[in-house]
Amino acid sequence: MVGAEEGVVSDRExxxxxxxxxxxxxxxxxxRRAIVIARLEGTPRGIIPERxxxxxxxxxxxxxxxxxxVSATVGRIAALEDVxxxxxxxxxxxxxxxSLRIGADPLLADLAWDGTQIAVSHGxxxxxxxxxxxHAVAGIAESGTLVLTSxxxxxxxxxxxxxxxxxxxxxxxxxxxxETVWDEVRETYGKGHMPRxxxxxTGPSRSADIEQTLLLGAHGPRRLHIVVVG
Amino acid sequence: xxxxxxxxxxxxxxxxxDPNLQKALRHVRSNFIDKRAKAAGALPEFEALRDNxxxxxxxxxxxxxxxxxxxxxxxxxxxGEVHYAETAETARDIIRSICERAGAKTVTKGKxxxxxxxxxxxxxxxxxxxxVETDLGEYIIQLRHEPPSHIIAPxxxxxxxxxxxxxxxxxxDLAPDRDLTEPTELxxxxxxxxxxxxxxxxxxxxxxxxxxxxxxxxxxxxxxGNGDLTQILPRVHIVIxxxxxxxxxxxxxSQIMRLLARSATGQDMSVYTTFSTGPRRxxxxxxxxxYHVVILDNGRTGMLxxxxxxxxxxxxxxxxxxHCPVYHAIGGHAYGWVYPGPIGAVLDPQLIGVDKAxxxxxxxxFCGRCEAVCPMRxxxxxxxxxxxEREFERHLSPAVARYGIGFWAFFAxxxxxxxxxxxxxxxVLANRAIGKGRYTSLPLAGGWTKYRDFPAPExxxxxxxxxxxxxxx
Numbered sequence: 062m063v064g065a066e067e068g069v070v071s072d073r074e075x076x077x078x079x080x081x082x083x084x085x086x087x088x089x090x091x092x093r094r095a096i097v098i099a100r101l102e103g104t105p106r107g108i109i110p111e112r113x114x115x116x117x118x119x120x121x122x123x124x125x126x127x128x129x130x131v132s133a134t135v136g137r138i139a140a141l142e143d144v145x146x147x148x149x150x151x152x153x154x155x156x157x158x159x160s161l162r163i164g165a166d167p168l169l170a171d172l173a174w175d176g177t178q179i180a181v182s183h184g185x186x187x188x189x190x191x192x193x194x195x196h197a198v199a200g201i202a203e204s205g206t207l208v209l210t211s212x213x214x215x216x217x218x219x220x221x222x223x224x225x226x227x228x229x230x231x232x233x234x235x236x237x238x239x240e241t242v243w244d245e246v247r248e249t250y251g252k253g254h255m256p257r258x259x260x261x262x263t264g265p266s267r268s269a270d271i272e273q274t275l276l277l278g279a280h281g282p283r284r285l286h287i288v289v290v291g
Numbered sequence: 292x293x294x295x296x297x298x299x300x301x302x303x304x305x306x307x308x309d310p311n312l313q314k315a316l317r318h319v320r321s322n323f324i325d326k327r328a329k330a331a332g333a334l335p336e337f338e339a340l341r342d343n344x345x346x347x348x349x350x351x352x353x354x355x356x357x358x359x360x361x362x363x364x365x366x367x368x369x370x371g372e373v374h375y376a377e378t379a380e381t382a383r384d385i386i387r388s389i390c391e392r393a394g395a396k397t398v399t400k401g402k403x404x405x406x407x408x409x410x411x412x413x414x415x416x417x418x419x420x421x422x423v424e425t426d427l428g429e430y431i432i433q434l435r436h437e438p439p440s441h442i443i444a445p446x447x448x449x450x451x452x453x454x455x456x457x458x459x460x461x462x463x464d465l466a467p468d469r470d471l472t473e474p475t476e477l478x479x480x481x482x483x484x485x486x487x488x489x490x491x492x493x494x495x496x497x498x499x500x501x502x503x504x505x506x507x508x509x510x511x512x513x514x515x516g517n518g519d520l521t522q523i524l525p526r527v528h529i530v531i532x533x534x535x536x537x538x539x540x541x542x543x544x545s546q547i548m549r550l551l552a553r554s555a556t557g558q559d560m561s562v563y564t565t566f567s568t569g570p571r572r573x574x575x576x577x578x579x580x581x582y583h584v585v586i587l588d589n590g591r592t593g594m595l596x597x598x599x600x601x602x603x604x605x606x607x608x609x610x611x612x613x614h615c616p617v618y619h620a621i622g623g624h625a626y627g628w629v630y631p632g633p634i635g636a637v638l639d640p641q642l643i644g645v646d647k648a649x650x651x652x653x654x655x656x657f658c659g660r661c662e663a664v665c666p667m668r669x670x671x672x673x674x675x676x677x678x679x680e681r682e683f684e685r686h687l688s689p690a691v692a693r694y695g696i697g698f699w700a701f702f703a704x705x706x707x708x709x710x711x712x713x714x715x716x717x718x719v720l721a722n723r724a725i726g727k728g729r730y731t732s733l734p735l736a737g738g739w740t741k742y743r744d745f746p747a748p749e750x751x752x753x754x755x756x757x758x759x760x761x762x763x764x
Contacts, residue, residue: 073375076534076588080356083595088356097357100350100539101505107343107546110336127559164576185577188490204560211575218577221519239545246541253365255506257578258523259566266516266562270428270444271474272451273318279427280482280489281516281563 102252106240113203113237120202121289124235127205131264132277133285137232140290142172144229147288148194149177155284157225162190166214169196169229185216186223193219193282194227197262199242200235204263207287208242211258220260226282228262232291292410292438294643296627299650306621315448316622319441323613326557327664334553344547345668348604351539352595358504358537359586365507369569371582379409382587386411386496386529389583390420393527395493401511401518402426403498404442404607405531405587407629408642411496422496423488425517427481434461440623442630443555443609448622451477485517495521495579499532500551500606502584505540508568509584512551512561519565528567528579533587535603541566547606550666555608590642598677602637604667611661611671617654626651633661633671640678649687652678713752721750 081088115123125135138147152159159179163169174181186193195215199208207228211217220226236242239261250256266281277283295302306312331337351358363373376382382405390398398415400406400422412422412433424433428446432439434457439445446454455471458480471477497518501510509530511518522528538544552558571578594600612618612632623631628648630638636655639648652675661671682688683696702709724730724747732740739745751759 071375072377072381072588075377076375076586076592077356077359079588079592080359080534080595083592083597084353084355085596086353086356088360093354094357097354097361097539101361104505104540104542106542107347108336108339110334110549112334131558131560131562188486206560206564211578212572213574213576216576217519217523221516221523239548240542243541243545253506255369255508255566255568257369257568257570257572257575260519261560261564261566262562263558263560263564264562266514268427268478268515269556270426270431270446271449271454271477272315273322273444273447274474276475276478278482279478279515279517280425280485280520 104243104247109238109240110203113201115202115237117232117235120237121232121235124200124202124205125289127202128264128287129205131205132267133205133264133287135287135289137289141168144169144288144290145172145174145177145179148227149179151227151286152179152192152225155225158191160190161192161194162186162219162223163194164213164215164219166196169194186218188222190219190223192225192227193223194229195219197228197230198234199245200230201239201242201261202235202237203239206239206261206263209260209262210256211260212256217258217260220262221281224278224282225284225286226262226265227286227288229288229290232289235289292407292629294628294647296639296643296648296651299625299627299654302625302627303621303654306625311450311453312448312622315450316619319444319447319613320619323557323609327554327610327613328557330553330557330559334549334559337550337553340546340549341666341668344550344666345604347538347543347546348535348667349601351537351543352535352600352603355534355537355595358539359534362502362504362507362537365504366569366582366584367507369507369582371507371569371584374583374585375588376585377588379587379589382409382531382585382589383411383414385585386531387415387418387420389527389529389581390415390494391418393494393581395420395527397421397423397488397492398494398496399423399425399489399492399521399525400429401495401497401513401521402429402445403496403531404439404629405498405533406496407439408589409531409587411531423485423492425485425489425521426513427478427515427517430481430485431457434458438624438629440631441609441612442607442632442634448624489520489524492521492525494527494529495523495525496529496531497522499530499536499584501538501544501547502530502532502536502586503538503541503544503566506566506568508541508566510544510564510566512548512564514556514558514562516563519563522565522567523578526579527581527583528570530567530582530584531587532584533589534591535605547666551606551608554610554664554666594641599637599641599674601669602634602641602671602674604669605634605638606667607634608666610664610666614660614664616656616658616660633675634669637669637671637674637678640681645678645682645685646687649678649682652676652682710752710754714755717748717752718750720748
């Protein structure tokens, strides 16, 4: 807690003081500050694996391969209006309840669910929803990872509480690497700012805590189905 | 947890004689090593990323005060609170007062080694707050009242049968004749039990794999999703992390992330990597109302500028213990405190004192596998050697060892005497062993010959043979 009682040195000051003494460094050293600011502003990209640096179609193919490798299922449709049909098919095929919880994402809001017999409700999950549908703002081909951001459009609880999570992503939003996605986040939210939660999701929930045996569906969704659009 | 590191030798002996543990440890030997090798081998940039990750952390540690300040500013801008704690005691007090203000009865917990380090669960219980571990492995050992035996696989020392036994004993409301022979059934039962706890908790406590200075973000990495349910469902989210978790930027985090899961479990990426910044925003339909970060020192500033600074690069992947022949033989509990394996042998003497943990850096063959696989290129064997030196300097090593080394040093400093004495000893040992070729017992070397035979020398010392060969050529 900063600004402790008067006359008492706060733990903050003690820790920062110890660090500076150990490093023989000065907290007001302009040169040191400049180095730190340069890194925070410049955000160097480092080493980007070649693996994901591909033209779009191949990037989508790599994303699909990597996601399937970690037990997600991936379907591809041509246009957004096909989402209800694709979702209904998936639910039917896996014998899952025809019930869907969705946030307020504009991309998913205007879809015609009427023809699908799926009961659609909106808002965050309280744990009672069997299937959640979200829109991922980005994908990362390198590891088959989805990127979801919190807010009314895609409540974070939908990513974790339902047993089945279906995620819609536009093919054009699949990047090669994480660093490219961070550039987009900086552009959208402003440098130094983030949505409250950014969830990177790579496959359905799992645990290997019992005798190192890998089991799906630990606390999060047992099934992750990705619908790539376009 | 209670410190039993001073009893390391007894602990190790008991571990070697424990059939359940030995059965469970077989999975460590076979699984982790192959998976890591495969994952690392499949990424051509892996070695270059190790270099870069090392450099990122070195840079961060050299500017740690400034990155902490930058991080703190960002957390506050996002509506979160930062609390500094120099000691474990202060950290516990801060967490308790947040819990009390929230009127918390139960607290869910994501896996956190720092929470183990500060003994948080016992403390909360003493103050009438029930902590519930939610990582499957942590949940199992909490039911058994045991500490974790591995930093990423806390229940790795247990067999499936032992887990079943614990569930039957604890979940007494369920049918006693239910089938739990398959691990999936055990998982389903834990999932159902913990789901109730997630939804009822008042406060969620998680650790952090990274604290990002660029954005004031805490990052957790899990496979189960338990950490996420811990931090999005309760009204209050508390992050407890140590100072060295600070990482400058999201890009820097991503560089290190590429090493973390590959080194730990052989995954390219863990299932859930979650970036949290502040409490819920006005428009958010879910998430915590309060977001606190407790930043702990607990002796780490003492490592800066010392022989052990580089150990602060550690990202707690567990690769060093997964590849350690000593860990493979005795498991994690024998080390007697929170951090086992090679990283424990370096950290524990710093955090609890070399007087208590001095045995740990001695329990190494210096085979170097830990350093070879450490994603952050921490020179672990070298650091264990530093601790051995300090233990010796502080007169903490046993008298026999000290006299032995002193005796050897007397001769080693007098080359002529040394050569004469070794020549004599080799001849005597060779002559007395004629026909046998080995010794099954030797005076002053009982510790050695108790477990293996001592091969008889051939009669001439290395130096003699060397000079003879040089003359011949």
